[in-house]
Amino acid sequence: MDRGAELDQSILRIAGVVEESIVDGPGLRFVLFVQGCPIHCPGCQNPQTWDPRGGTEITCRKVLDKILQDPLVHGVTFSGGEPFEQAQALLPLALALRERGYHLMAFSGHTLEALLTRPECRPLLEALDMLVDGPFVEAEKSLELRFRGSRNQRVLDMAATRAAGWKPVLHEMHGSADR
Ligand code: SF4
Helix, strand or coil, X not given: CCHHHHHHHCEEEEEEEEEEECCCCCCCEEEEEECCCCCCCCCCCCHHHCCCCCCEEEEHHHHHHHHHXXXXXXXXXXXXXXXXXXXXXXXXXXXXXXXXXXXXXXXCCCCHHHHCCCHHHHHHHHHCCEEEECCCCHHHECCCCCCXXXXXXXXXXXXXXXXXXXXXXXXXXXCCCCC
16 A cells, blocks of 8 residues: 555544644644553553543544644654554554654653553554653652653654664653653
């Protein structure tokens, strides 16, 4: 199937979007909140995104068209919900964005090491520039962290991580006054 057909036929289940955000990754970004999360972290800020039957369906094509409408946006973040529950459905969108030079970031409640054990997650991991991984842990919560809710989570530099043979490499933006 060519990329155009994949974009038309790949259906995502989403909780919503934020068309311009400066808090969900570097720069001005479009944020896609996918619907459905099996992790159920105590203290999760978005429990309305847990139900895999909730939200609404939308094709990758429609999401891409929305993103392309805004010339100020150069980055896209997949948040949730748990994006890797829809890793295969997200892939045509991720690849189309990469081809157009967008910076791609995702949040996951799973660790990179856990995602790497699931072959269906690998192509999406290959497409990312940054990954914030790990569950939200209330006892580790801090409001001082950049992009992370709790200290156990990591901001990973995915190009460096791939170059290191998938050994997790922290991104320079992982650091903060409160590690
Ligand atoms: S992984 Fe994210 S969306 Fe899922 S329960 Fe944890 S904090 Fe909430």
